[in-house]
Amino acid sequence: xxxxxxxxxxxxxxxxxPEIMKMVILGLTPGIIVHSYLFGLAIYVQIVLAVVxxxxxxxxxxxxxxxxxxxxxxxxxxxxxxxxxxxxIPSLAPWWVIVIGTLFAILIVKHLYGGLGQNIFNPAMxxxxxxLISFPVQMTAWLPxxxxxxxxxxxxxxxxxxxxxFSVDGYSVTQIKTSIDGFTLATPLETIRNALHVGETxxxxxxxxxxxxxxLQGSQWxxxxxxxxxxxxxxxxxxxxxxxxxxxxGITIFSFIPxxxxxxxxxxxxxxxxxxxxxxxAFFILxxxxxxxxxxKGRIIYGLLCALxxxxxxxxxxxxxxxxxxxxxxxxxxPLIDYYxxxxxYGRKRT
Amino acid sequence: MxxxxxxxxxxxxxxxSDIAADEVVIPANEDLQIYKxxxxxxxxxxxxxxxxxxxxxxxxxxxxxxxNALGLGLATLFVVxxxxxxxxxxxxxxxxxxxxxxxxxxxxxxxxxxxxxxNAYTYQLYLSLGIFIPLIVxxxxxxxxxxxxxxxxxxxxSAFDGLMMGLGFxxxxxxxxxxxxxxxxxxxxxxIETLLGDWASxxxxxxxxxxxxxxxxxxxxxxxxxxxxIIALKNFIDNKIxxx
Numbered sequence: 129x130x131x132x133x134x135x136x137x138x139x140x141x142x143x144x145x146p147e148i149m150k151m152v153i154l155g156l157t158p159g160i161i162v163h164s165y166l167f168g169l170a171i172y173v174q175i176v177l178a179v180v181x182x183x184x185x186x187x188x189x190x191x192x193x194x195x196x197x198x199x200x201x202x203x204x205x206x207x208x209x210x211x212x213x214x215x216x217i218p219s220l221a222p223w224w225v226i227v228i229g230t231l232f233a234i235l236i237v238k239h240l241y242g243g244l245g246q247n248i249f250n251p252a253m254x255x256x257x258x259x260l261i262s263f264p265v266q267m268t269a270w271l272p273x274x275x276x277x278x279x280x281x282x283x284x285x286x287x288x289x290x291x292x293x294f295s296v297d298g299y300s301v302t303q304i305k306t307s308i309d310g311f312t313l314a315t316p317l318e319t320i321r322n323a324l325h326v327g328e329t330x331x332x333x334x335x336x337x338x339x340x341x342x343x344l345q346g347s348q349w350x351x352x353x354x355x356x357x358x359x360x361x362x363x364x365x366x367x368x369x370x371x372x373x374x375x376x377x378g379i380t381i382f383s384f385i386p387x388x389x390x391x392x393x394x395x396x397x398x399x400x401x402x403x404x405x406x407x408x409x410a411f412f413i414l415x416x417x418x419x420x421x422x423x424x425k426g427r428i429i430y431g432l433l434c435a436l437x438x439x440x441x442x443x444x445x446x447x448x449x450x451x452x453x454x455x456x457x458x459x460x461x462x463p464l465i466d467y468y469x470x471x472x473x474y475g476r477k478r479t
Numbered sequence: 480m481x482x483x484x485x486x487x488x489x490x491x492x493x494x495x496s497d498i499a500a501d502e503v504v505i506p507a508n509e510d511l512q513i514y515k516x517x518x519x520x521x522x523x524x525x526x527x528x529x530x531x532x533x534x535x536x537x538x539x540x541x542x543x544x545x546x547n548a549l550g551l552g553l554a555t556l557f558v559v560x561x562x563x564x565x566x567x568x569x570x571x572x573x574x575x576x577x578x579x580x581x582x583x584x585x586x587x588x589x590x591x592x593x594x595x596x597x598n599a600y601t602y603q604l605y606l607s608l609g610i611f612i613p614l615i616v617x618x619x620x621x622x623x624x625x626x627x628x629x630x631x632x633x634x635x636x637s638a639f640d641g642l643m644m645g646l647g648f649x650x651x652x653x654x655x656x657x658x659x660x661x662x663x664x665x666x667x668x669x670x671i672e673t674l675l676g677d678w679a680s681x682x683x684x685x686x687x688x689x690x691x692x693x694x695x696x697x698x699x700x701x702x703x704x705x706x707x708x709i710i711a712l713k714n715f716i717d718n719k720i721x722x723x
Contacts, residue, residue, distance in 0.1 A: 228693075236704065240711075262695040 143366075145244075148417075149204035151366045153211060155357040156412060160215060162353035166273045166346040170219035170286040174226050175211055177290075181230040182210035189239045205244050209233055212252035212412065216405065216452070217259060220289050220301050221266045228262075229255040249459045250419045253452040260452070269301050270315045273346040316347050316403045317448040320395055329392035351407040358411025367415040370427035375410045376401065378435025386443055394443055406438070409451035419459045426462075426469035433465075434458045514639055521643025528651030529710045533620040537611045538652060539702040543663065546670045548656025550604045551611060552649030554593045556642070559621045562586045563641030566629040573630075582625045583616070590615045603673035620648055651709070658705050662696035665689055 143151075164171050186206040190197045200206075213229050233255030241247040260267045274281075281304060285295040294300055323333040361367045379400050386394035400406065405413070414420060414434055421430040434454045441450030505513070527533045534555070542548040565585050573581050594612045597605040605612065615621070624644050629637040660666060665687040672680040695701040 240707075258695055261698065261700075262693050263691055264694075266691065 145203045145205065148366055149208050151364060152361065152412060153204065153208055155361040155366070156211060156215070156354075158357045158360075159350055159354040159408065163215065163219075163350050166349060167219060167271050168274055168281055168286060169283050170271075170281075170290065171215060173286060173290050174214040174217065174219055174221070177223055178210035178214035178226050178230045179207050181227050182206040182234050185231055185234045189235060193239070193243075195243075200244070203244065206234055206238075209238070209251045209255075212408075213255045215408070216252065216256045217267060218269045218271070220269060220271060220286070220304070221263075222293055223290050225259055225263055225266050229259045232258045245418055247418055248462075250413060250416050250455050253413060253455045256452045257456060260447070268318070270318070271304065315448065316399070317442065320399075321448045324393065330395055331392060347404070348402045351402040354407040354411060358407065361411060361415075367411065368427065370424060371414050371420060371431040372410040374428040374431025375414055375435050376406075378432040379406060379439060382436050382439040383443075386439075400439065400442065404442070404449040405451040409434070409438075409455065413451065413455055414458075419455075419462065421462050421465045421469070423466060423469040423471060425471075426465045429465050429469065430458055430462065433461060513636060517636065517640050518643050521640065521645075521647045522650070523647070526647040526651065526713075527620040527623070527644050528648050529706075529713050531620070531623070533623055534618040534648065535706075537614060537618060538648075538655065539699055539706060541608055541611045542652055542655040542659055542702055543697050544660045544669055545653065545656040545667055546604070546674050547607060548652040549649075549671075550597075550601065550674050551608055551615075552645075552652040554597065554612060555615055555618060555621070555652075556645030556649050557593055558586065558589045558615055558618075559624055559645040559648075560638055560641035561589050562621055562625055563629040563637040564634055565589075566625045567632060567634045567637035570630045578630060579622070579626070582622055582630075586621050586625070587616045601674055603670070607670075607673070620644065654709060655702060655705055658709075659696045659701060661686060662693050662701070662705075664692055664697075 160171060160175070183201055183206060186201055187197050190200045210230050210233075213233055214226055217226060217229065233251035237249050237251040237254040238244065238247050241249075281289070281295065285297075288294065288296050289301060289304070295304065320330060320333060324330070358367075358372060362369055362372070380397045383395065383397045383400040387396050414431060421427050434451075437454035437457055438450045441447065441453055445453075447453070521527075525531060528538055537551055537555070541551050562582070562585055566582055569581075590613060593615070594605075597608075597612060624641060628640045632640070657667060660669060665685060667684040667686065668679075668682040671682045672678075675682075696705070
C-alpha cells in the first residue's frame with residue numbers, strides 16, 4: 129500500500145464564488161427537471177421571473193450603494209437565491225408572489241444586512257417565510273402530479289394562470305388542483321396533517337385511495353432527484369458532508385422516536401426524509417456558506433438542530449412543512465454555535 | 480441655553496436654590512430658545528420612538544391601523560403632559576429615595592383616568608386597543624420624562640417638554656400605523672369613527688382594493704421591519720444634514 133504525504137496547501141484548486149454558485153445551480157437541475165416532468169412547466173416560468181427580478185434588484189441596489197454592479201451580479205448569488213425561492217413556492221402562484229418574495233429576499237434580507245457574506249438569515253428561506261405568512265392561500269395551492277390533474281394544463285395555460293389567475297379556458301388554480309374524482313389534492317405532509325386533524329390515524333390515511341393517488345410519489349421522486357444533485361455537489365467538494373449528513377441522520381433519529389411511540393399519530397422517518405423540502409434543504413439550503421455554521425463541530429450541531437426543529441414543527445406545529453422555519457431559527461443560533469465550537473489553537477491550552 | 484444646561488442648573492441646585500431658580504426671571508429671548516430646543520429634542524433629535532426607542536411594546540403592537548395608532552398616541556400624549564405637570568409641581572416635596580414609586584403612582588392614576596374615559600366615550604377603540612391602554616403605565620418614555628426632565632424643571636417647561644415628547648411619539652405611531660394600514664389593507668383611517676364618532680367616517684380613504692392582503696404588514700414582524708426602515712430613514716436624513 130503506497131502511502132504518500134504532501135505538504136500544505138492541500139486544496140490547490142481555489143474556487144471563486146461564481147464557480148461555487150454555478151455548481152450549486154447545476155446541482156439543482158436534476159430536481160428541477162424531475163419536478164417539471166411531474167408537475168408541469170410552470171416551475172420554469174417562476175424561475176425566470178425570480179431570476180429577472182433578482183438581477184434587476186441587485187443591479188439597482190448596488191448602484192444605489194455605489195458599489196461595482198457587474199461583479200455582484202456576476203457572482204450568481206442573487207441568481208441562486210432566486211432559483212431556490214422559485215422552486216420552493218407552488219409553481220402556479222401568481223407572478224406578484226415570486227416578485228415580492230425575491231424583492232424581500234434580496235433587498236431586506238441580503239442588502240440591508242450588508243450584502244453577500246454579511247446576512248444573518250438565508251435570503252431565500254426568509255423570502256419564503258414572508259410569502260407563507262403573508263399569502264397563505266396562494267402559498268398552499270400545490271398541484272397534483274400531471275397525470276392526476278382534472279384539466280390538461282398546457283404551457284400557454286401555465287403562463288395565463290401565473291399572470292392572470294385563470295387558464296385560457298377560464299379555470300382557476302383551485303379548479304385545476306382538484307383531481308379527476310373531485311378531491312382537492314395537497315402535498316403528502318398536508319394530507320397527513322389534515323387527516324390527523326379530523327381524527328384519522330396515519331395508517332388509515334396511507335391506505336386511502338386519495339393518498340395513493342396523491343402526489344406522494346411525485347414528492348418522493350423530486351426528493352430523490354435533489355438527493356442525487358446533492359451527492360454530485362459532495363462529490364465535487366462544493367459542499368462539506370457535515371451538515372447534510374447531520375441533518376439527515378438527525379431527521380431519521382428524531383422522527384423515529386415519536387414514530388416508535390405511536391405510529392398512528394406520527395409519520396415514519398422514511399416519510400419525513402422523502403417528503404416536503406427535506407432533501408432540498410439538506411444539500412442546498414442548510415449548506416449556504418454565509419448563514420450556516422463554519423466550524424466542523426458547529427456544522428454538525430447546526431444540522432442536528434435544524435433536523436430537530438423540522439421534526440418538531442412538522443409533528444406538532446401549525447404548518448405542514450418546516451424546513452424554512454427551522455433554517456431561520458437555526459441561523460439565529462449560528463453565532464452562538466460558532467463561538468462555542470471554535471477549534472483550539474494548536475499549542476495553546478483552552479483558556 | 481440648551482436642554483442639558485437646563486438640566487444641570489436644576490440638577491446641581493439643592494432644594495432651596497432650586498426654588499430660587501424657579502423665581503429667577505429668564506429673559507424672554509432665552510426662554511424662547513428653551514422652547515425651541517425642547518421642540519427640536521422631542522420631535523426629532525431625541526424622538527422617544529425612533530431615537531430613544533422607548534415604549535416599543537405599544538408602538539409595535541397596536542399600530543396595525545392608523546386609527547389604533549392615533550388613539551394610543553393621543554392617550555399617551557395626554558398622560559405624558561399631565562404627568563410632567565403634576566410631577567413638576569410636586570418635585571420639591573417628594574423625598575429623593577422614593578421618587579420613582581411616587582412617579583409611577585401618579586402615572587398609573589392618570590392612565591386609569593384615560594382608560595375610564597376611553598371606556599366611556601370610545602368603547603370600540605377601547606376594545607380594539609385592549610391591554611395596551613393600561614400598559615401605557617409601563618411606557619418607559621413617560622417615566623423617563625418624569626425622571627429626566629419634569630423632576631428637575633419648572634412646570635411650564637415640563638408641560639411643553641411633555642407635549643413635544645408626546646407629539647414625537649405620536650408622530651412615529653401615526654407613521655407606522657399609516658404605513659402598515661396601507662400595506663395590509665390598502666386603506667387609511669379605517670374605523671376612525673370608533674375614535675372620533677360617526678361623523679368622521681367620511682375620512683376613511685380606500686387607496687386600492689385587493690383580495691389578498693399583505694398579511695405580514697398587519698403582523699408584529701411587519702411592524703419591526705417597518706420600524707427599522709423608519710429609523711434608517713431618519714439616520715439617512717441626519718447624515719445628509721451633517722454632510723452638507
